[in-house]
Amino acid sequence: ARRKFLKTDKTEFNHLEDVVKRIALSRFDVDINLHHNQRAIKQMRSATDQLAMEKRIAEICGKAFIEHAVHMEFEAAGFKLHGWIALPAFSRSQADMQYFFVNGRMIRDKLVTHAVRQAYQDVLYHGRHPAYVLYFELNPELVDVNAHPTKHEVRFRDSRGVHSFLFKAIHDALADVKPVDQLEAVSTAPGSDRHFLQSSQTPLYGYTPPRQNSMALGVEEQMRAYGNLASNDYFEGRQQALPGDGNNDDIPPLGYAIAQLQGVFILAQNAAGMIVVDMHAAHERITYERLKSAMAEGAIKSQPLLVPMVIAVSEKEAALAEHQQVVFTELGFELDRSGPESLKIRQVPIILANSDVETLVRDVLSDLVSVGSSERIRQAMNEVLGTMACHGSIRANRKMTLPEMNALLRDMETTERSGQCNHGRPTWVQFTMDQMDKWFLRGQ
Numbered sequence: 001a002r003r004k005f006l007k008t009d010k011t012e013f014n015h016l017e018d019v020v021k022r023i024a025l026s027r028f029d030v031d032i033n034l035h036h037n038q039r040a041i042k043q044m045r046s047a048t049d050q051l052a053m054e055k056r057i058a059e060i061c062g063k064a065f066i067e068h069a070v071h072m073e074f075e076a077a078g079f080k081l082h083g084w085i086a087l088p089a090f091s092r093s094q095a096d097m098q099y100f101f102v103n104g105r106m107i108r109d110k111l112v113t114h115a116v117r118q119a120y121q122d123v124l125y126h127g128r129h130p131a132y133v134l135y136f137e138l139n140p141e142l143v144d145v146n147a148h149p150t151k152h153e154v155r156f157r158d159s160r161g162v163h164s165f166l167f168k169a170i171h172d173a174l175a176d177v178k179p180v181d182q183l184e185a186v187s188t189a190p191g192s193d194r195h196f197l198q199s200s201q202t203p204l205y206g207y208t209p210p211r212q213n214s215m216a217l218g219v220e221e222q223m224r225a226y227g228n229l230a231s232n233d234y235f236e237g238r239q240q241a242l243p244g245d246g247n248n249d250d251i252p253p254l255g256y257a258i259a260q261l262q263g264v265f266i267l268a269q270n271a272a273g274m275i276v277v278d279m280h281a282a283h284e285r286i287t288y289e290r291l292k293s294a295m296a297e298g299a300i301k302s303q304p305l306l307v308p309m310v311i312a313v314s315e316k317e318a319a320l321a322e323h324q325q326v327v328f329t330e331l332g333f334e335l336d337r338s339g340p341e342s343l344k345i346r347q348v349p350i351i352l353a354n355s356d357v358e359t360l361v362r363d364v365l366s367d368l369v370s371v372g373s374s375e376r377i378r379q380a381m382n383e384v385l386g387t388m389a390c391h392g393s394i395r396a397n398r399k400m401t402l403p404e405m406n407a408l409l410r411d412m413e414t415t416e417r418s419g420q421c422n423h424g425r426p427t428w429v430q431f432t433m434d435q436m437d438k439w440f441l442r443g444q
Contacts, residue, residue, distance in 0.1 A: 022106040074169035081169045083134035091128035099133045115163045119170035125424030175416040180253040257405035263397035273433040281421035288389035300332035301350045309345040317365040331377045386422040
């Protein structure tokens with residue numbers, strides 16, 4: 001009965017191959033052999049250590065994925081997440097390289113996708129998709145695997161707890177990636193040669209800076225409130241030693257600056273070859289992370305509304321807001337239930353004073369209803385901080401001294417997510433000696 005609905009042999013084989021790939025990723029302890037028309041298509045030996053596992057992943061997802069991925073492991077509250085997440089520079093135009101296993105079962109779940117997407121929020125270029133192979137383990141009693149006829153979706157008993165755990169695990173893993181880790185990721189990848197780092201599979205052409213967000217008014221006042229990090233003040237008193245005796249062991253990951261190009265890029269030399277840094281993008285990330293830290297350490301400053309805002313919501317949303325009041329309070333909001341289907345907003349964070357507060361609260365409630373968690377308020381704050389960071393960062397054509405350039409390189413090496421600016425663009429690129437030798441046909 002189904003024969004007439006079958007596609008071409010090639011299409012049907014691709015579907016079957018996808019199934020085999022999922023099985024191979026779920027059971028590293030099993031030899032997997034795939035034959036088609038009396039021809040061996042895949043022969044994968046069982047893998048017992050991380051290197052062997054990465055070799056199998058490279059066969060399935062491609063060598064480029066494993067070269068640009070970092071291994072992570074996180075455990076808390078009875079949950080465990082481990083596996084490989086691709087660096088933001090390795091992104092996809094579609095969500096075709098996302099493997100997520102729950103207790104060994106491959107799933108595609110909205111809650112999981114939402115949590116991962118939020119974890120990559122301010123490091124992934126707009127419209128791009130992350131790549132990952134992740135394994136989530138929890139007590140089988142806490143997950144219903146029969147929530148969907150195809151078994152692709154599951155239902156977690158504590159959906160909010162699972163969402164928060166996944167978000168924190170991946171968010172922290174990405175934050176921990178420093179330039180030295182990105183350089184090591186390539187040099188230790190199975191079968192890797194020295195490669196051009198930070199290249200996306202599809203070039204990100206046509207980038208235009210985002211328009212100034214309507215919420216980002218009063219930037220100067222907000223900069224003062226959360227610590228003035230404007231570029232004029234950034235380099236005061238900051239001096240960085242210039243290269244020493246040239247011993248490779250003493251060279252930092254991003255090396256030492258040797259020149260400034262067209263007032264836009266910093267050229268630096270490291271042990272592997274040449275580094276090119278987009279100075280504005282790099283400084284923007286550093287400023288952004290410092291603003292976020294300053295806001296977190298100083299607690300979020302709020303201001304009362306002259307006239308409390310009353311918004312109409314559903315009875316379910318009103319009850320949810322009442323129950324989750326502490327979530328709003330921690331982020332600088334003061335709101336309470338003023339009726340069966342209404343909320344009264346009395347106080348908002350200073351940084352969001354000029355935003356569309358009503359729409360923001362509604363979106364947060366929508367997230368809480370659908371996935372049991374929301375990061376929208378913090379994302380809205382981060383958008384404002386991102387605009388502030390952009391205004392407070394080094395502008396193009398600013399002449400920099402070598403000590404100033406080296407100071408920026410050292411800060412990049414210690415700043416979270418410094419590989420991308422706030423908009424997901426790469427901040428630096430490595431050109432290896434091998435690659436440059438090929439440009440000039442050296443040794444050929």
